[in-house]
Amino acid sequence: MKRTITTFLICSGFFLFSCSSQETSAPTKVRLLAYDSFVVSEGIFDDFTAQTGYEVEVVTGGDAGELLAKASVTAGNPEADVMWGIDNTLLTRAIDADIFASYKSDQLDAIDQELLNLIPDAKVTPVDTGDVCLNIDRVWFDENAVNPPTRLADLVKPEYSGLTVIPSAVTSSTGLAFLLASIAEFGDGWQDWWRQLLANEALIVDGWTRAYTVEFSGSSGAGNYPIVVSYGTSPPAEVLFADPPVDTPRTAVVADGCFRQVEFAGVLRGANNEDGAQALIDYLISAKFQADIPLNMFVYPVNNDVVLPKVFTDFAVKPERPLVISHSEIDTNRETWLGQWLALVG
Amino acid sequence: MVGISGLTVRRFQRIGLIAAVPVLLTVVVLILWPATNIVIRYFRWDHFTSAFSDERIQRVLWISVTQATLSTALAVLIGVPLASLFAKHQFPGKRFASALVTVPFVLPSVVVAIAALSLSGGKRPLLTIVVAHAFFNVAVVVRIVRPSIASNTTFDNAATTLGAGALKRLMQIDVPLARHSIQNAAVVTFIFCFTSYGVVRIIGGLSTTTTEVEIYTRAIQLGDMSTAVALALVQTFFLAVVTLVFRPAAEAFRFKPSTTAIRQLRPLSVVGVWVACGLFLVPSAVIVLKSLRSRGNWTTAGWEQIDLGIVLRSLTFAATASILSLLLAGLLMVATTHSGATSRLISAIASIPIAVSAIVLGVGIVATFNSGWLDIRGAMWLVPTMHAIVATPITFRILRASLDTITSDHRAAAATLGASPLRTIMTVDLGAVRRSALYAGIVSGCVSLGEFGATSVLARDSSRTIPIEISRLLGKPGDLNQLHGYALATLLLLIISTAMFSTGRSDA
Amino acid sequence: MLEVRGVSVSFGDVEILRDVSFMVSDAQTVALLGPSGVGKSTLLRVIAGLVDPNTGDIFINAKDVGRVAPHRRGVGLVFQDNALLPHLTVRSNIAYGLRQKRVPKRDRERRVADLLNMMRIEHLADRKVDTLSGGEAKRVAVARTLAPEPHVVLLDEPLTGLDSEIYESVITDLTSALKKSQASVVWVTHNLTEAKRVASAIIHL
Missing domain, CATH: 1.10.3720.10 (MetI-like)
Structure with a gap:
């Protein structure tokens, strides 16, 4: 027993310290820092390594907000070479914190100009988009012979009383996006709308997980609320990951009143391997990598050459005219809006 | 009652102080310094x-x-x-x-x-x-x-x-x-x-x-x-x-x-x-049920999704953290074998990690250790080490509780039987806690499996651990993701229960 | 051979022992007799090196051991509450002193077997010590103390609290084991009959 413990101690010592040594000479690796839910297919970076000679090391560490907070306190001296996952609600904060080095890829042709216009000084590059939309439980509305809502304004109607569950804007990025949607939709009247929404017995919970998987009646959690704030791409997941298998999802998207989230990747200022970082940005927007995104992370690629999987074209919704607020406006007003919202709901 | 002569007391104290050095160093460098740094800055x-x-x-x-x-x-x-x-x-x-x-x-x-x-x-x-x-x-x-x-x-x-x-x-x-x-x-x-x-x-x-x-x-x-x-x-x-x-x-x-x-x-x-x-079984039963029921049907689909690699990786992390934590707690015990102001101060410093805000600490570490040879962000040992430090006050309390069966007479007896102060500590103090060491080790390992706030913001190899995988899966739509998440949670529950149960005998 | 010369001990203002002197030759047993609270246990601890005397000296085999740490003095002490190590079995408790002296395994096992036999506790060898009765525990404590063959053996009220039947059997085995050890023995008791029975000389404290 004693010997086993000693051996184990020594082994774990080796295990720890052999990994702690940092490479200093000419970099052979590119480090990609992403949020915890970043998932890609096995071997997706093999082509990149073959083309450039750089190996990609993916490190994760918290959600997008946490990544930004950490990057802000070490701006110019980053944890990695490339960061993935800052979205349009955080972009201004990231740019103000000066964490990114400008880089304009020469392979932006397949990306909508509209997305590229969002970015000042080519600080970052758009990599995916997703829409925060209302999802409904079709079965519940059929069984109860109620017409599902078709726009945000419907939620305050008496027939939808006590049916909606919403993640908090303060603790959830999905919730924040929904708050922004309401501000874009109702302008100065947003607070009034929220007052009516609460009076109509909407439930506000901490985050998406509880809202969708516990309280929403359409998910396997089989809760009591048939309307939930989720994503335009949630129904495909309900088909792909159904058990028992189904042909069509039980849930549907309300296409009106969605807020578009755009996620960006950028070269971190002070990156150890700036050349590798720039090459990696090019690769992240290539058709090869972009095609890997939808079924792994359930967001839309930005590269228009990518053919979407069938389950996306069948069941996902990408609204023609999503609600938009510029990232600088978001940043200027974020604290005020959240404060006002908290005062309303807290 | 004076149990041991002045000569020997001084030797015990010297051993205690030597043992305290690594513990205090770890706490000061990895907890106090980064936390203070953030406070001063903001x-x-x-x-x-x-x-x-x-x-x-x-x-x-x-x-x-x-x-x-x-x-x-x-x-x-x-x-x-x-x-x-x-x-x-x-x-x-x-x-x-x-x-x-x-x-x-x-x-x-x-x-x-x-x-x-x-x-x-x-x-x-x-x-x-x-x-x-x-x-x-x-x-x-x-x-x-x-x-x-x-x-x-x-x-x-x-x-x-x-x-x-x-x-x-x-x-x-x-x-x-x-x-x-x-x-x-x-x-x-x-x-x-x-x-x-x-x-x-x-x-x-x-x-x-x-x-x-x-x-x-x-x-x-x-x-x-x-x-x-x-x-x-x-x-x-x-x-x-x-x-x-x-x-x-x-x-x-x-x-x-x-x-x-x-x-x-x-x-x-x-x-x-x-x-x-x-x-106490009820909440666990809820988890087990959620891993087996979907849309009114029984299913094992979630269980079939489990990637054993993730489980093994988590266990390796937990084992590393628990060994480190036992080491720290053991040193801490030696450092506080003899009562006195120094020993009280040492144990006070060692319990600081519980009272420091995890988020501030996490950001503090990133902000403090970011250049030259101090750049330990992303180092593989950092996460288990942080787990170990956070678990140490708990590990220490468990070990300490079983030391209550040892009186100064036991140490005196060891001395009259020819054991030097160092040998006395090794064979009496550490010997007495050996039985609960397994339990303490398992608890600290489980603490690491449960993942703490401070470490969840530290960058790590994208290879996932059980708690991160659970919250990722529960954060995605789709029955299978939910089943898979709860199956992992159930597995974690089983691992922990088995470990606890198997130490029950030696612990009783 | 043990010699106690002019030992005084006080804790703060309280004087525990004043100018105590006596000698015990090899294979001799001396009884320390006196009521509770006169410092009998303290005197044993001074001899063992666990308590520093304010004045006075201890000689073992004519050598002043004042600066010798307790673990190097070769003094065995049977504690009043036995102080058996709770995490060890009976066998490991008895072997403890032999391990400290790095006695080779085979010799150690033989010595432990002898003592188990001498104290008639073979059947307890693998028991945990917290399951023992008072008489059994005392036998183990004596065996443990004698195992490393100390020059001096100190016993702190070894028979207090044992009922009469067990008392008889323990005292018989204990005295014969002590006799066999050839050590200088100091036996603390508050019972005059017991003192007369086990010791060749009695010191009143």
Whole structure:
């Protein structure tokens, strides 16, 4: 027993310290820092390594907000070479914190100009988009012979009383996006709308997980609320990951009143391997990598050459005219809006 | 009573000081320095003062204190009678029952929170939080109080012969004689509940928020580091005051546990105990059920998705963390073998990690160690090491509790038998805790499996661990993802229960 | 051979022992007799090196051991509450002193077997010590003390609290084991009959 413990101690010592040594000479690796839910297919970076000679090391560490907070306190001296996952609600904060080095890829042709216009000084590059939309439980509305809502304004109607569950804007990025949607939709009247929404017995919970998987009646959690704030791409997941298998999802998207989230990747200022970082940005927007995104992370690629999987074209919704607020406006007003919202709901 | 001559005392103290160096160094470098660094960088006096005039923050502080107090009271109320029962009685399935009570403590908070939510239906958040916290912390109370009560069974027997009933004996013998242990347990529980993050965030929603959640919201969501730091300072200060006022105290009376005093429980009472311990199974049962039921059908699809690589990786991390934590706690024990001001100071410094805000610490580490040879961000050893440091105060308390069976006479006996002070520490002190070392190691390993806030913001190899994978899966739509997530949670539950159960024998 | 010369001990203002002197030759047993609280146990601890005397010296085999740490003095002490190590079995408790002296395994096992036999506790060898009765525990404590063959053996009220039947059997085995050890023995008791029975000389404290 004693010997086993000693051996184990020594082994774990080796295990720890052999990994702690940092490479200093000419970099052979590119480090990609992403949020915890970043998932890609096995071997997706093999082509990149073959083309450039750089190996990609993916490190994760918290959600997008946490990544930004950490990057802000070490701006110019980053944890990695490339960061993935800052979205349009955080972009201004990231740019103000000066964490990114400008880089304009020469392979932006397949990306909508509209997305590229969002970015000042080519600080970052758009990599995916997703829409925060209302999802409904079709079965519940059929069984109860109620017409599902078709726009945000419907939620305050008496027939939808006590049916909606919403993640908090303060603790959830999905919730924040929904708050922004309401501000874009109702302008100065947003607070009034929220007052009516609460009076109509909407439930506000901490985050998406509880809202969708516990309280929403359409998910396997089989809760009591048939309307939930989720994503335009949630129904495909309900088909792909159904058990028992189904042909069509039980849930549907309300296409009106969605807020578009755009996620960006950028070269971190002070990156150890700036050349590798720039090459990696090019690769992240290539058709090869972009095609890997939808079924792994359930967001839309930005590269228009990518053919979407069938389950996306069948069941996902990408609204023609999503609600938009510029990232600088978001940043200027974020604290005020959240404060006002908290005062309303807290 | 002077047990050991001046000559020998000095040698013990020297050994203690040498042992203290690595522990203090680790805590100062990896906890105090980064936390202080962040405070110095972001502290603004006006934020500090305005924070307290803010109505929301006043309410947050008030809720923190209220829920922690209520949770502690409930945990003590359930834990002390259970501890007394386990200490004084023998009944069929006792090992299993005592393992059952300990398991919750080491479950990831996201799992406990979701189970609690499923049971409460999201109503009455404050009550749900209090019950969930009590459920978590009864284990702490039982662990700390049980040995003290066991050492007082002589009085208990005397009282029985004098005709005192069970309740009377509990209130008039166990509680007063074990009051220091109860106080220690209450302080530890209070600190855990006060700084609780995952449970409060998921159950509390908007209205029931505590300081740690508010620190997170300010620092991460709003990017307002100054207010976060102000709150973190208040939290640490408050907890320091609590620990200082209710300083860990040794029991005034301590008698040898007498095994003959263990009585058989009456059949009716056995049923009662089983029902009570069975209640601890309910939240776990919810998780198991959620891993097997989908849309009204039974299925094993979630279980089929499990990637054993992730499980093995988590176990390796946990094992590394638990060995490191045992090492630190062992050194700490040696450092505090002899009572005195130095030894009190050492154990105070070593318990700092529990009172520091996890989020501030996480950001602090990234902000402090970011250049040259100090750049340890992303180093593979960092995450298990942080887990180990955070688990050490708990590991230390468990080891320390089993050291209570050792008196200065035992050390003196070792000396007369030819053991040098160093050998005495190795064979008597460390020897005596060997039995609980396995248990302490498992608890610290489980703490690491449950993943702490401070480390969840540290960058790591994208290879996932169980808790991260659970929260990722539960954060995705689709039945299979949910089934898979709950299957992983169930697996974690099984691993932890088996580990706890298997140490039950040596621990009893 | 043990010599205690002019030992005085006080804790703070309380004087425990004043100018105590006596000698014990090899294979001799001396009884220290006196009521509770006169410092009998303290005197044993001074001899063992566990308590520093304010004045006075201890000689073992004519050598002043004042600066010798307790673990190097070769003094065995049977504690009043036995102080058996709770995490070790009976066998390991008895072998403890031999391990400290790094006695080879085979010799160690033989010595332990002898002592188990001498104290008539073979059947307890693998028991945990917290399951022993008072008489059994005392036998183990004596065996443990004698195992490393100390020059001096100190016994702190070894028979107090044993009922009469067990008392008889323990005292018989204990005295014969001590006789066999050839050590200088100091036997603390508050019982005059016991003192007369086991010792060749009695010192009143």
